[in-house]
Amino acid sequence: MLSCLFLLKSLLALGSLTSWVAAGEHVKAGECPPDKNPCRELCQGDESCPARQKCCGTGCSRVCRGGLPEGRKGDCPRPVRKQSCFQRCITDETCPGTKKCCTFGCNKHCVVPVSKPKLESGGECPADPLPCEELCDRDESCPQGHKCCSTGCGHSCRGDIEGGRAGDCPHILVGLCSVNCVMDENCQAGEKCCEPGCGRFCVPPVQPPELATNPSWAPRSDSALETPVP
Helix, strand or coil, rough: HHHHHHHHHHCCCHHHHHHHHHCCCCCCCCCCCCCCCCCCEEECCCHCCCCCCEEEECCEEEECCCCCCCCCCCCCCCCCCCCCCCCCCCCCCHCCCCEEEECCCCEEEEECCCCCCCCCCCCCCCCCCCCCECCCCCHHHHHCCCEEECCCCCCEECCCCCCCCCCEECCCCCCCEEECCCCCCHCCCCEEECCCCCEEEEEECCCCCCCCCCCCEEEECCCCCEEEEE
């Protein structure tokens, strides 16, 4: 009796093994296509993504995703009075027209935005006082004591005299509103760049008056004071 039961169990086990082996042999032809979304870290944070994209998780990796709402222009106005707490909107895109979803304490409502004031002033910028010209190409092309220096958009001869050329600008009652120079070196030899009124232009300088001396006065031997000679 026991031998019969053992034989029956052996036959059942052999049948199960045979069916498993047969099932394993039924492999379809071809190969599986590559995964279109491999688990690769294509970004580390929002700063590593292009503008208007965020670094989002896909379940097994992170990639840059776009199409994010950037909000509408304008600022939310200040709340006028206290209201009950209602959430009428979530983002600007949930509001009709050009309205913005603004937060007022515990409320969120769609309101007309307040435009930002423009910071631009009227009028136009004045013309550059000196054109971008190449007035020299090397130091040898400048007068003695001058160097060929860059002006930012060209080259001009610059003197090595600290404080500009000698002499004073003359007193001109009527000023011409034109800018023909910026420094003494922009003027020809013997002239200074003066600013008499609302402009700057080259004029011949006026030499400062010399101190008048009395020939009857002479320094003492101790050089302490000057006394008249008898």
